[in-house]
Amino acid sequence: MFRLEDLSLFVRAAALGSFSEAAREAGIPPAQVSSAIKRLETALNIRLFARSTRSLRLTVEGETWLPYALQMLDALQNGLQQINTPNDEVSGTLQIAVPSDLGRNLLLNVFREFRTRYPALRLRILFSDHRTDVFKDPVDVAFRYGENDDASFVSLPVAPENRRVLVASPDWIARHGEPQTLADLERCNALTYVLRGRPFDRWPLSLDGVEHSVQVSGNITSDDAEVIRRLAVAGEGIAFKSGLDVSDDLREGRLKVLLPNYLGDRVPLNMICPHRKQLSAAVRLLYEAVKADCAAKQP
Numbered sequence: 001m002f003r004l005e006d007l008s009l010f011v012r013a014a015a016l017g018s019f020s021e022a023a024r025e026a027g028i029p030p031a032q033v034s035s036a037i038k039r040l041e042t043a044l045n046i047r048l049f050a051r052s053t054r055s056l057r058l059t060v061e062g063e064t065w066l067p068y069a070l071q072m073l074d075a076l077q078n079g080l081q082q083i084n085t086p087n088d089e090v091s092g093t094l095q096i097a098v099p100s101d102l103g104r105n106l107l108l109n110v111f112r113e114f115r116t117r118y119p120a121l122r123l124r125i126l127f128s129d130h131r132t133d134v135f136k137d138p139v140d141v142a143f144r145y146g147e148n149d150d151a152s153f154v155s156l157p158v159a160p161e162n163r164r165v166l167v168a169s170p171d172w173i174a175r176h177g178e179p180q181t182l183a184d185l186e187r188c189n190a191l192t193y194v195l196r197g198r199p200f201d202r203w204p205l206s207l208d209g210v211e212h213s214v215q216v217s218g219n220i221t222s223d224d225a226e227v228i229r230r231l232a233v234a235g236e237g238i239a240f241k242s243g244l245d246v247s248d249d250l251r252e253g254r255l256k257v258l259l260p261n262y263l264g265d266r267v268p269l270n271m272i273c274p275h276r277k278q279l280s281a282a283v284r285l286l287y288e289a290v291k292a293d294c295a296a297k298q299p
Contacts, residue, residue, distance in 0.1 A: 002043060006036040007073045011046065013037065014066055017056055091120035094282050096219055097142035100226040101245040102269070103127045107143070110293045121282055133232055141273045143290070145242060146268075155270045156287055159294040164264030165243045166203075167255040171235035179238075179258055182214050189237035190216035194223040203240045206263040211263075218241075241269050247297040269294065 013022040013033060022029040048062035059068065098107055101264060104127060115177050126139065143158065162202055166185070168178075179185045182205070192199045199221045203214045218237050222228055232239035233254045239246075243264075249255040271287050 002072065003036070003041065004073070004076055005064055006040050007069050007076075009033050009036040010040055011066070011069055011073060013049070014058055014062070015055070019056065020198045028058060029167070049192055058280070075143075077248065090118040090282050090285065092282065093122040093124060094141070094286065095124040095126070095139045097126045097128065097139045099143065099145060099240070099245075100127045100224055101229055102143060102145075102224055103230070104299065105248060106244055106293070107290060112296075114289050118282070140280075141271055143269060143271055145267045146267060154274070155272045157268060158271050158291050159244060159269040160288070161266070162242060162244050162269050162294075162298060163266050164203075164238055164240050165231055165246065165250075166205075166238060166258040166262070166264065167246055167250070168258055169233055169235040169255055170253065173256060173258075175235070176234060181256075182212055182262075184215055185238070186216060187258065188216070190218035191228045191231050191237040191239045192216065192221045193225045193228045194221065200240070203258070205262040206265075207262050220226075240264065242269075243298060244294055246268060250296075 001217050009022055009026065009032075012025060013019055015232075016022050016025070019037070020030045021032040025031045026033075044065065046061040046065070047059050050057050050059050053055060102108075103125065108125075111125060114274055115121060123190075143160075144236065158206055162188045176188070176203065177186055185203075192202065194200070201216050201221075205212050205214060211233070216238075220231060220236060222231075225241070225245070226243060229249070231237065232241070232246075233249060238258065246255055271290065272282065
């Protein structure tokens, strides 16, 4: 039988690459982490880590077992939350960072309903298109687009199949015509936003598995993705946006998908937090609420 604490310490030691760092994060002596790993190795009859005085790395067996440990930990935590967390115990302050478009247009209503459901809970919501550092910034969780390339934090998938889509308003299409080819797209007025410090003006699209990169240009660029969405709705040009960000606009006819046979690049949405100890009842309940809402609204 595995101890919940031992599983947690194994996962954090694997992510941080250090028993000492895992112990510091958990507020326990390093020897306690070492003992937890030894118990797991004895129960499994395998070595999980290759250890030396200067380095720590997972063995092949450890790498194989890690995703199963994560699944077990998630299942145990979910079960404990279900039986130990009545609604009236969800209280305190939850600090959330969220991209501007997603927060204002899709998640704000989710946050409002969530707060109504748990009246003892206070929400502090930060809207920004800048990448939040969950270790340094004063947030409990952040919703972030893109693949998870950092094992040092906990990342829970919200909308793993979300993609960007080409969109324009019916008014713009009526005035300029609907592009039929990628060459047509290159001649359109593109509304671009800043991504990782530079204008996002090479748009990745694929057709039947063949990847294309289209160089676009236009007369407006903004560092606020919400501004670009509003300009697209106002008929100023074509935008290449996360499907989630424009889901309401598409459903209500304010925007229309262009070149629908082409697939935009994947931009999975994840909820992240610094470490598993911060997966409180409020965080897990918020995750489930946001995940359900996004699943219902994905185009």
